[in-house]
Amino acid sequence: xxxxxxxxxxxxxxxxxxxxxxxxxxxxxxxxxxxxxxxxxxxxxxxxxxxxxxxxxxxxxxxxxxxxxxxxxxxxxxxxxxxxxxxxxxxxxxxxxxxxxxxxxxxxxxxxxxxxxxxxxxxxxxxxxxxxxxxxxxxxxxxxxxxxxxxxxxxxxxxxxxxxxxxxxxxxxxxxxxxxxxxxxxxxxxxxxxxxxxxxxxxxxxxxxxxxxxxxxxxxxxxxxxxxxxxxxxxxxxxxxxxxxxxxxxxxxxxxxxxxxxxxxxxxxxxxxxxxxxxxxxxxxxxxxxxxxxxxxxxxxxxxxxxxxxxxxxxxxxxxxxxxxxxxxxxxxxxxxxxxxxxxxxxxxxxxxxxxxxxxxxxxxxxxxxxxxxxxxxxxxxxxxxxxxxxxxxxxxxxxxxxxxxxxxxxxxxxxxxxxxxxxxxxxxxxxxxxxxxxxxxxxxxxxxxxxxxx
Numbered sequence: 058x059x060x061x062x063x064x065x066x067x068x069x070x071x072x073x074x075x076x077x078x079x080x081x082x083x084x085x086x087x088x089x090x091x092x093x094x095x096x097x098x099x100x101x102x103x104x105x106x107x108x109x110x111x112x113x114x115x116x117x118x119x120x121x122x123x124x125x126x127x128x129x130x131x132x133x134x135x136x137x138x139x140x141x142x143x144x145x146x147x148x149x150x151x152x153x154x155x156x157x158x159x160x161x162x163x164x165x166x167x168x169x170x171x172x173x174x175x176x177x178x179x180x181x182x183x184x185x186x187x188x189x190x191x192x193x194x195x196x197x198x199x200x201x202x203x204x205x206x207x208x209x210x211x212x213x214x215x216x217x218x219x220x221x222x223x224x225x226x227x228x229x230x231x232x233x234x235x236x237x238x239x240x241x242x243x244x245x246x247x248x249x250x251x252x253x254x255x256x257x258x259x260x261x262x263x264x265x266x267x268x269x270x271x272x273x274x275x276x277x278x279x280x281x282x283x284x285x286x287x288x289x290x291x292x293x294x295x296x297x298x299x300x301x302x303x304x305x306x307x308x309x310x311x312x313x314x315x316x317x318x319x320x321x322x323x324x325x326x327x328x329x330x331x332x333x334x335x336x337x338x339x340x341x342x343x344x345x346x347x348x349x350x351x352x353x354x355x356x357x358x359x360x361x362x363x364x365x366x367x368x369x370x371x372x373x374x375x376x377x378x379x380x381x382x383x384x385x386x387x388x389x390x391x392x393x394x395x396x397x398x399x400x401x402x403x404x405x406x407x408x409x410x411x412x413x414x415x416x417x418x419x420x421x422x423x424x425x426x427x428x429x430x431x432x433x434x435x436x437x438x439x440x441x442x443x444x445x446x447x448x449x450x451x452x453x454x455x456x457x458x459x460x461x462x463x464x465x466x467x468x469x470x471x472x473x474x475x476x477x478x479x480x481x482x483x484x485x486x487x488x489x490x491x492x493x494x495x496x497x498x499x500x501x502x503x504x505x506x507x508x509x510x511x512x
Contacts (some may be wrong), residue, residue, distance in 0.1 A: 064108050069148060071116060076144070079128030080494070083471030086121075093122045129495040130473035130503055135292075135320045135448075137352035138492045143407035147354045147400075155399040157191075158389045161380045163399060167387050170401035176408045177359060180416055181318075181345065182325045182338050188365035190372070190391030191401050193356040195319040198344030200244040201360035201372060201392060203284065205342050206313040207248055208371040209364070210282035213311075219370065223249045230278055230312075232256045233286035234266040234298065238317055241286050263444045264291035264480075266298040268306070275310045283312035289334050290321015293480045293487060295427075295447030297321050301336015314340040319358075320491065323350040324447060326413075327420035333446060342368075350420065350448070352493040353407045357400050360391065419493050423448045426500050427490045433504035439511065442485055450488040454511050457484035463511045472506035473499075 096118035106114075125131060127138040139147075157166035174189030192198050207229065211218045216226050231250060233241055235257045242252045256278065259270045266287065275283075285307045287298045304314045316322070316337060322345045324330035325337060337343070340363070347357035362368035369386035372393060389395045411419065427448045431441045434452050442451040454460040464477040464486050478487040486507075490500075 060108070064112060065152065067109065067112060072144075072148075075123075076127065079125050079138075080499075082125050082128070084125045084128060084130050084474040085468050086471055087469060088122050090122075093118070096121075124474070126474075127492075129492050129499045131492065132488045132490060132503070133474050133476040135346075135349045135489040135491050137349050138494055139348075139354040140352045140407045140410050140493060142410035143353045143403040146406035147403040150399045150402045153399065153402075157397040157399040157401065158379075158395055159381060159387055162388075166399035166401055169399070169405045170388065173401050173404040173408055174359070177345075177404075178361065180326045180408075180413065181322055181343070181361075182331075182334070183343060183361050184338055184363060186365070187343075187361045187363050188368045188386065188391055190360040190362075190368065191397075191404065192358050192360050192392050192394070194348070194358045195238075195317065195344050195346050196240040196243060197393065198346075198358045198360040199238075199240050199315070199317055200247055201368070202315045202342035202344050202362065203241075203244045203248055203250075203286075204371040205362050205364070205368050206284045206315050207250070209341075209367045210284060210313050212367075214282055227282055228279075229254065230256060230281065230283040231286070232258060232271070232274055232278075232283065232312075234258050234260050234264075234288060236260050236264045236291055236293070237286055237288060238292050238319065240319075241317060261296075263296040263446065264294040265296040266303065268299055268302055271303060272306055275306065275312070280311070283307075283310060285312050285314050287314060287316045287340070288321070289316055289318035289324065289337065290447060291449070292319075293449060293451060293478055293485075294443040295321060295445070295449035296443075297324065297333040297446070299336075300334055301339055304336055304339035308339070313342070315342045315344070316340045317344050319344065319346045320349040321447060323416075323420050326416045327424070328417060329421050330424060330447065347404055347407070350423070350491045351407060351416070352419070352491075354403055357404060362391075423490045423492075423495070426495055426497065427488070429497060429500050430488055430490065430504065433501065434507065437504065437508045437511075442480065442483065448490045450490075451478070451480060452486040452488065452507075453483060454486070459511075460484045460486060463507070466510040467507055470506055470510055473503035475503075475507075 155163035155166045157163050160167040231254045259267045289297045307314050324333045343361040345359045347353040348355045369390045373390040430450045431445045440453040454463045475488045
């Protein structure tokens, strides 16, 4: 057992050293992908290998290809870091090696999810009676929410989709904004509804759904089963749909409202941003990431449903060999996974580390730093293409080709990392500020690097 302790200490020490290096190490570096693959490749050895040697070989092979995405100057893809307590809890979760199917397979894992789920609903303003499924990311969370929606809107017209499938089922209308996230479309594919079913609704100047256009689409189409997908946090601009008014409108037409709130739902946790998601509690299901703005380790996200019995009906299953824990649906009853890692420990630890005030401060600090980015790059002579309402900044460097060159140069430089996007037919740099460790100095250093490389 002493060998096991030494091995685990070596791994934890290396992880801690890596995390301590993030403020100073290059964020992205040129990588020889073929050399990386070669370092991991070769024939599978016939003989066993001592674990410490395996760890040393892994470290040597992986180190050249690591991206400092957990660091304070990574501004791509709405990626957060990983809070210290949450990371430590994830290390414990790996060591404990629990499978969180239900309270029989791991009572502690399910208890942690129950407590963390209650805290999450309190922070986000989701009704306390809602169910909470712990999933891998917003792709999974959107799929769970839309599966619940599919179940309920068909049940209301007498069709059991879990038993009878979709062949011969009444048609379902799916209505969503033109700038919905692509995971909504993939969820519709996975659920057998397909992408062509979507009735797109025009959006306003900053990407939020146009309520009058939504009203017209609802009025113009046939009455019957309907699912409307709203958004909290446009992936490019951060804009949020007017959730309360939209929910009331949809419900008057008998529809189900699903909110894709991958990062934008966290606006509810900040007093200065809460108004952006007013009325979110009126929705029927919600999807939200934890590894983005909450700064939990990958992979962590949440699927909430206002009707737990519908959530469970859409997702749960039974088998003769399975032993249930009884009571309300938990764990695998609320997700598409039975073999579930116990990610609830890290969620509980991250929320306990931050507390309500810490989450609010994190959200508001990132929004302030995004505005600092926008102000600094505007002062440097570049155009900020969106209204900065949350943590997203879009920057135009004059024309599409030049913008792409600047993005590539910034990524190669290593001072910071930002991605490119296409919005309203323009190529733009997309800056997402969501790391708990980012400071004003990090933003200023990044602005200087971007300006230097662009000019």
